Amino acid sequence: xxxxxxxxxxxxxxxxxxxxxxxxxxxxxxxxxxxxxxxxxxxxxxxxxxxxxxxxxxxxxxxxxxxxxxxxxxxxxxxxxxxxxxxxxxxxxxxxxxxxxxxxxxxxxxxxxxxxxxxxxxxxxxxxxxxxxxxxxxxxxxxxxxxxxxxxxxxxxxxxxxxxxxxxxx
Numbered sequence: 001x002x003x004x005x006x007x008x009x010x011x012x013x014x015x016x017x018x019x020x021x022x023x024x025x026x027x028x029x030x031x032x033x034x035x036x037x038x039x040x041x042x043x044x045x046x047x048x049x050x051x052x053x054x055x056x057x058x059x060x061x062x063x064x065x066x067x068x069x070x071x072x073x074x075x076x077x078x079x080x081x082x083x084x085x086x087x088x089x090x091x092x093x094x095x096x097x098x099x100x101x102x103x104x105x106x107x108x109x110x111x112x113x114x115x116x117x118x119x120x121x122x123x124x125x126x127x128x129x130x131x132x133x134x135x136x137x138x139x140x141x142x143x144x145x146x147x148x149x150x151x152x153x154x155x156x157x158x159x160x161x162x163x164x165x166x167x168x169x170x
Contacts, residue, residue, distance in 0.1 A: 017051035017073035021081035062093035070133040080140035098128030112151035
C-alpha cells in the first residue's frame with residue numbers, strides 16, 4: 001500500500017515503536033530481519049518510528065519494554081514470540097500490560113494470514129490498549145510480520161483516534 005491512503009495522511013509522523021522478541025537475536029546469534037521490515041512498513045504508512053528494541057523471550061522483560069515504549073509511542077508493534085513453542089510468551093506479556101484487548105484486530109490478521117498459509121492459525125498474537133497506546137503482536141518472520149501489519153493497517157488510524165478519546169462522528 002502507498003502512503004497516499006487516507007490513513008497515511010492522518011498518521012503522518014505519529015510515533016511508533018518496534019520491539020523484536022527473539023532469544024537468538026537478543027544474544028546476537030541471529031540478525032534481526034523482522035524489526036527493520038516492520039519499521040519500513042510503518043514508515044510507508046506514515047508513522048515515525050521513534051524507538052526500536054530487541055529482547056529475549058522472557059515475559060517480565062517484554063512487559064517492562066512494552067510499558068517503556070508506550071510512554072512515547074502511540075503504536076507499539078512487536079514481532080516474534082507469538083507461536084506455540086514453550087518460549088513464545090509475547091501474547092501473555094502483552095495481555096499483562098494492557099487494560100483492554102482488541103480481539104477483532106488479531107482475528108482479522110489471522111484470517112488474512114490463513115489465505116496465504118494455514119500456519120497462520122498457529123499465531124496467538126493479540127492487540128490491546130495500554131493507556132493511550134495500541135500494542136500489536138506480529139509473527140516473527142519478516143514476511144509474516146509485514147503481511148499481518150498490512151492486513152490491519154487500514155484500521156490503525158481510527159483505532160488510534162478512539163484510544164486517544166476522539167470519539168465524535170462526522
